[in-house]
Amino acid sequence: EDEFSVPEFEKSFTSDAVINRDRYLRKIRKFIEEHSHHLIIEKIRNAKPLTDKDLETLEQFLMTSDPDVSPEEFHEIIGKNLDLVRFVRSVSGLDRAAVITEFGEFLKDNRLSSTQIQFIEQMIEFYTQKGHLEIATLYEPPFDFLDQDGIDGVFRDRNNVVDLLIEKVERLNEVRVG
DSSP states (O other), X not given: OOOOOOOOOOOOOOOSOOOOHHHHHHHHHHHHXXXXXXXXXXXXXXXXXXXXXXHHXXXXXXXXXXXXXXXXXXXXXXXXXXXXXXXXXXXXXXXXXXXHHHHHHHHTOTTSOHHHXXXXXXXXXXXXXXXXXXXXXXXXXXXXXTOTTTHHHHTTTOHHHHHHHHHHHHHHHOOOBO
């Protein structure tokens, strides 16, 4: 014979709604894509220097995408200031013309081989899509497809070119505020 007991209930309260981080990131990425011609997003895409006021305005603008998210939650998910700019760059990428301006001198250099030019074009494409390029990535896929040693292999015996390219990468990666 089965016996049933009286169920016990625990009282619990949920104080705050939990934000789904992935859903929020998708939402804000879409917001950035839809507003890619916003003045400050354009400045970021063109690797132009930003002011403190630009950062403040950008933060306020992005927070309008979901008024239910508090500033604290926004900063926890996205970050502040430079992290915010890096996030926007990762979504929007850099403008192709801005990146070509930075690497243009190499593309016009008739002393470079077709493989070396292809490597630089790959760098430009990477920036256009991702907005940021780590120097270590120049030794990994897709950059090691042209030579297993990455940038060092493609520009073997051209250390001055490697140094200049790395300088350009560092300058493009830098988010200038001032």
